[in-house]
Every structure is written in C-alpha cells, then in structure tokens.
Amino acid sequence: xxxxxxxxxxNAKEADGLKPEGTPYKILIVDDSIFVKKxxxxxxxxxxxxxxxxxxDGEEAVEKYKEFYPNVDLVTMDxxxxxxxxxxxxxxxxxxxxxAKVIMISALGKQxxxxxxxxxxxxxxxxxxxDRKKVLERIVMVxxxx
Amino acid sequence: xxxxxxxxxxxxxxxxxxETVSEDVKxxxxxxxxxxxxxxxxxVIVGLAGQVSGRVIIDMDRQTALNxxxxxxxxKLTEFDELTCATLTELANMITGKSVTKLxxxxxxxxxxxxxxxxxxxxxxxxxxxxxxxxxxELPEGKIEINxxxxxx
Numbered sequence: 001x002x003x004x005x006x007x008x009x010x011n012a013k014e015a016d017g018l019k020p021e022g023t024p025y026k027i028l029i030v031d032d033s034i035f036v037k038k039x040x041x042x043x044x045x046x047x048x049x050x051x052x053x054x055x056x057d058g059e060e061a062v063e064k065y066k067e068f069y070p071n072v073d074l075v076t077m078d079x080x081x082x083x084x085x086x087x088x089x090x091x092x093x094x095x096x097x098x099x100a101k102v103i104m105i106s107a108l109g110k111q112x113x114x115x116x117x118x119x120x121x122x123x124x125x126x127x128x129x130x131d132r133k134k135v136l137e138r139i140v141m142v143x144x145x146x
Numbered sequence: 147x148x149x150x151x152x153x154x155x156x157x158x159x160x161x162x163x164x165e166t167v168s169e170d171v172k173x174x175x176x177x178x179x180x181x182x183x184x185x186x187x188x189x190v191i192v193g194l195a196g197q198v199s200g201r202v203i204i205d206m207d208r209q210t211a212l213n214x215x216x217x218x219x220x221x222k223l224t225e226f227d228e229l230t231c232a233t234l235t236e237l238a239n240m241i242t243g244k245s246v247t248k249l250x251x252x253x254x255x256x257x258x259x260x261x262x263x264x265x266x267x268x269x270x271x272x273x274x275x276x277x278x279x280x281x282x283x284e285l286p287e288g289k290i291e292i293n294x295x296x297x298x299x
Contacts, residue, residue, distance in 0.1 A: 035232040038219070080260070107243030109250070109258070129166050129240050 016140050017049030024050035025143055026071055030061040030086065031078040031105065036130070040076055040105075043132050044139070058084025062092045065100070074143055075102045077122070079113050087117050094121040101142050105130075149279070152176070152294045154248035155202055156281045159241045159292050166237065167217045167287060174282035179293060181274035186210075186291065189264045189271075190238040196256025200276050200296035202245070204238050208265070210288025217287060226265060235261045 017024050027049050031037050037054050044051060052068055055061040058081055065072060075093065079086040086104060093100045104117045104125040114125050123142040126135055156173065163171050188211040190204045206214070208226075215233040216223045223230050238261040246258060278295035 033232045033236050034229055035219070035236045038229070107239050109243035109246035111247070128236070128243075129162060131165075 015048040016136050017044060017047040024048050025073040026050050026052045026068070027139075028052060028061070028064055028068065028072050028075045029054040030056075030058070030075060030081070030089065032056050032081040033078070036078065036105065036128070039130050040135065043130070043135050047136060049139075057081045058086055058089030058092075061086075061089045062096075065093050066096060069097060073101065074139060075100065076126075076139075077102050077104050077117075079104060079106050079110055079117070087113060087120065090117055090122055091120055103138060103142055148296075149176075150252075151198070151249070151254075151296045152279045152281065152292075154245040154252075155241070155294050156283075156292055158244035158248065159204070159283060159290070162237070162240045162244060163283065163285060163290070166240070167214050168285045170286055172284040174284060177280050179278040179280045179295075182270055182272045185269040185271055186289075187265060187267060187269060188234065189269060190234055191262045191264065192238055192242045193259035194256050194296060195259070196299075197254055198256050198296050198298050200294070201273075202238075202242055203271070203278075203293035203295075204241065205291040205293060206288060210285075210290065211265075213287035214285075214290075231263050235263055 019025060027044055029037055029040050029051060041051050052072065053064050055064050061077065065075065077086040077090055090102050093102060102122045104114055104122045105128065106114050106125055107128050124138050126138050160171050160173060186205045186207040188206050188208055192202045194200050194202065211234055212223055212230065214237070215230045218233050218237065219229065242258050273295060276295035276297055278293050281292045283290045283292065
C-alpha cells in the first residue's frame with residue numbers, strides 16, 4: 001500500500017471529508033428516499049467522508065445516533081418521513097446530545113419547517129435538488145465551525 | 147380553473163427538469179383534458195388541499211420514465227425497481243415543492259400530499275369534478291405531460 005507521502009502534493013487539494021489529522025468525518029444519512037440517500041452518499045464518498053450508516057425514518061435515525069454516539073460527526077436529516085418526521089427526530093437527537101450537528105435536507109415549499117428546525121438546533125439546511133457544490137459547502141461549513 | 151394556477155407548476159417543472167435531467171426542455175401547447183383521458187403509462191399524483199384543492203399529475207410513458215430516472219442517477223436503469231420509483235417520486239416532490247413556494251408567494255395557502263406512483267398499460271383517469279389543464283414538455287428523453295386540476299374552495 002502506498003503511503004500518502006508517495007503521492008505528489010503540489011496543487012493537491014485535501015479531500016473535504018478528511019479531518020485535519022487525516023481521518024474521515026463520520027456521517028449518518030437520514031432519508032426515506034433511496035434516490036436521495038444514494039445521491040448524498042455519492043457526493044460525500046467522492047470527498048472521502050465516511051458514511052457510517054443510513055436511516056429511512058426518524059425513529060431509526062434517533063436509534064442509530066445513540067448507537068454510534070460519540071462517533072458521529074454530522075447527520076443529514078430529511079424532513080418528511082414515515083413513522084417519525086425529521087423535526088421530531090432532530091428534537092430527540094438534540095435532547096440526547098446538545099452538541100449534535102444536524103443539517104436538514106428539504107424540498108422547497110417547507111420554509112416554515114426549516115425555520116422551526118433551525119430554532120430547535122439544526123445547524124444549517126440544504127434545499128433539493130441537491131447540488132454537489134452546495135452540499136459540500138454547507139456540510140464543511142458546519143463541521144469546521146466549532 | 148384559473149390559468150394562473152397552472153403556470154407555477156409548469157415553470158417549476160421546466161426549471162427542475164433543466165437542473166436535473168436536460169437543459170433542452172420545450173414547452174408545448176396548453177390544452178383542456180377531457181373528462182375521461184388515457185394516460186401515457188407512468189403517473190405520479192400529488193394532491194393539493196387547503197384554500198384550493200385538486201391534484202397535479204405528472205404523466206409519461208415507461209421508456210421516458212426510465213430515461214429520466216437514468217439521467218438523474220447517472221446510470222442506466224432498465225426496470226421499475228425501488229430506485230427508479232424513488233427517483234421519479236423525488237422528481238415530483240421537487241417540482242410540486244417549488245410550485246407551492248411560488249403559489250404561496252402569490253397568496254395561495256395549501257398543503258401537498260406525498261406523491262403516489264402508478265404504472266400500467268391502458269391507464270385511464272376520470273375526474274370530471276375538477277377541470278384539468280395539460281401542458282406537454284418535450285425533452286431529449288421523451289415527452290412529459292403536466293396535468294393540473296385545481297378548484298377554489
């Protein structure tokens with residue numbers, strides 16, 4: 001296996017998914033649509049983020065967050081989902097870990113719900129259709145803000 | 147039905163299709179749908195409820211649906227599996243979500259139901275209680291018809 005020093009470093013950009021010390025950020029993706037899950041995974045994996053798990057509804061999201069805690073750096077949270085919606089799941093995650101970093105993923109037309117989630121502690125939001133640049137920008141911004 | 151209701155849906159469909167499928171989207175002639183109409187074969191229905199009620203139907207044939215889902219996933223999809231259906235449903239979510247934002251800005255308040263996807267040969271629809279307008283959109287991937295039926299409560 002090649003060590004990272006074997007690769008040329010001139011003009012090489014650090015992958016967005018890596019922490020300063022070189023280990024990947026750990027992400028939990030929550031969405032009921034396998035299309036959106038796949039899209040987000042592809043964008044994040046291309047920048048070397050580690051998708052530790054995906055969840056298809058709010059209940060599963062809360063369970064998975066607790067299971068992986070403290071080894072989750074960020075959660076992407078859909079708003080409209082079966083069983084438990086993303087706002088309730090966000091509330092439960094924030095109750096469990098007040099420092100949780102959750103970014104809401106929303107279709108347009110849900111501004112009131114996005115506002116509510118920001119008041120409840122979500123760190124940012126991304127509106128679909130998902131644009132690679134926008135997704136990475138928002139996620140990196142939240143991760144780098146301490 | 148007031149024609150101003152249909153424009154936000156058609157404009158949103160064109161914008162979302164340009165962003166996610168193809169830059170080349172041509173808008174065809176608006177027409178009034180007959181009370182019993184044949185559908186192209188893959189139908190996504192989203193209901194509207196609130197100050198107005200009705201539904202938006204996005205209709206296309208099977209091959210167009212597969213072409214569009216393939217384009218949105220950057221991979222060739224050849225069957226109606228979970229990924230294809232999730233992709234088409236998400237397309238409808240994005241289009242109707244954007245339209246609702248535009249209509250809210252014009253002062254109309256209502257909610258959307260989650261999209262339902264139906265597929266089948268020789269599908270017919272009959273909803274004579276709601277007057278429905280149809281706008282065809284032509285893409286390299288095929289033709290999509292946007293059906294909008296809205297009445298004020």
